Amino acid sequence: MNDLMAIELKGIIKKYPDFTLDVEYLAFSRGTILGLLGPNGAGKSTMIKAMMNLVGVDRGNISLLGMDHRREEIKIKKQVGYVPEECNLYEEASAGWLGQFVSKYYEGWDHRFYQHLLEKFGVQSGKKVKKLSKGGKMKLSLCLALAHRPSLLLLDEPTSGLDPVVRQQFLKELLEVIQDESRSVLFSSHIVSDIEKVADYVAFMRGGQIVLCDQKDDLLDKWRRVSFRAADSGAAERLKGYLAYYKEMNQNYQGVSGSCGDDLRQKLAELGAENVNLHPMSLEEIMIVISRGEV
Numbered sequence: 527m528n529d530l531m532a533i534e535l536k537g538i539i540k541k542y543p544d545f546t547l548d549v550e551y552l553a554f555s556r557g558t559i560l561g562l563l564g565p566n567g568a569g570k571s572t573m574i575k576a577m578m579n580l581v582g583v584d585r586g587n588i589s590l591l592g593m594d595h596r597r598e599e600i601k602i603k604k605q606v607g608y609v610p611e612e613c614n615l616y617e618e619a620s621a622g623w624l625g626q627f628v629s630k631y632y633e634g635w636d637h638r639f640y641q642h643l644l645e646k647f648g649v650q651s652g653k654k655v656k657k658l659s660k661g662g663k664m665k666l667s668l669c670l671a672l673a674h675r676p677s678l679l680l681l682d683e684p685t686s687g688l689d690p691v692v693r694q695q696f697l698k699e700l701l702e703v704i705q706d707e708s709r710s711v712l713f714s715s716h717i718v719s720d721i722e723k724v725a726d727y728v729a730f731m732r733g734g735q736i737v738l739c740d741q742k743d744d745l746l747d748k749w750r751r752v753s754f755r756a757a758d759s760g761a762a763e764r765l766k767g768y769l770a771y772y773k774e775m776n777q778n779y780q781g782v783s784g785s786c787g788d789d790l791r792q793k794l795a796e797l798g799a800e801n802v803n804l805h806p807m808s809l810e811e812i813m814i815v816i817s818r819g820e821v
């Protein structure tokens with residue numbers, strides 16, 4: 527277990543009849559935001575639920591804030607704010623009542639901050655949960671998760687039901703919340719632009735596995751769309767090693783490289799590539815290529 531890590535997963539296996547979560551290793555440091563991207567059914571929610579011990583894993587170790595997720599579950603939960611994908615709040619309760627109720631479980635509960643968040647997100651304190659819109663329920667869940675000023679926030683697609691204005695507000699709030707101390711956030715989303723705005727690290731999931739995890743800025747630096755013509759079949763064999771995914775027609779290659787150094791163009795040329803073109807990729811483009819497993 528590494529105390530400096532917000533979350534550390536090692537050798538996780540969780541089998542369902544038609545799906546296996548298989549995470550060899552995933553970790554990110556305290557005080558940072560990890561954006562978790564992946565297509566529908568990739569296993570993002572299952573992995574987050576496993577961290578919260580809401581889904582029991584068959585094998586492997588999970589530590590949150592340097593503590594074992596099973597042995598020290600209660601201690602962890604006092605320091606974690608979790609917002610699930612589906613709203614599971616008591617429908618007959620109001621935001622005010624829920625605040626009073628939830629506050630009993632958290633030493634760090636800050637009632638003024640809770641009121642401030644409700645106001646900021648436009649959630650009426652007296653309105654019952656059942657009368658809130660989908661976005662309203664998500665905003666209330668966020669306020670409840672943020673108000674005890676947790677050391678670690680686990681947010682499962684928190685922005686999916688929100689309109690663009692509230693999404694902006696929420697992302698701003700999130701950045702403010704983690705700015706003052708060493709707060710850490712795991713944030714899953716389909717909205718790549720949201721992840722791009724706030725994340726320090728980005729992890730991509732596909733088919734139950736983490737296929738890539740890196741610092742966001744490094745990802746943008748390293749990934750390039752590449753095209754070239756291979757001088758001959760020997761050159762083609764050597765050049766393919768530089769492409770994460772590619773398609774080929776008559777020795778004309780179009781692909782992507784995830785290992786772009788300043789000298790990639792020169793390296794490809796030395797190995798027999800002609801007419802080399804390199805283009806930067808956005809996070810969205812990288813995600814689409816990785817999600818599909820093809821160019």
Ligand SMILES: Nc1ncnc2c1ncn2[C@@H]1O[C@H](COP(=O)(O)OP(=O)(O)OP(=O)(O)O)[C@@H](O)[C@H]1O
Pocket residue numbers: 542543544545564565566567568569570571572573611
């Ligand atoms: N309780 C369960 N029993 C059986 N299979 C399950 C269960 N929960 C999830 N799964 C399966 O696990 C897979 C991953 O689902 P999960 O909800 O973790 O993906 P996700 O990446 O969060 O997807 P989305 O972006 O659509 O929310 C899916 O194939 C799903 O059917």
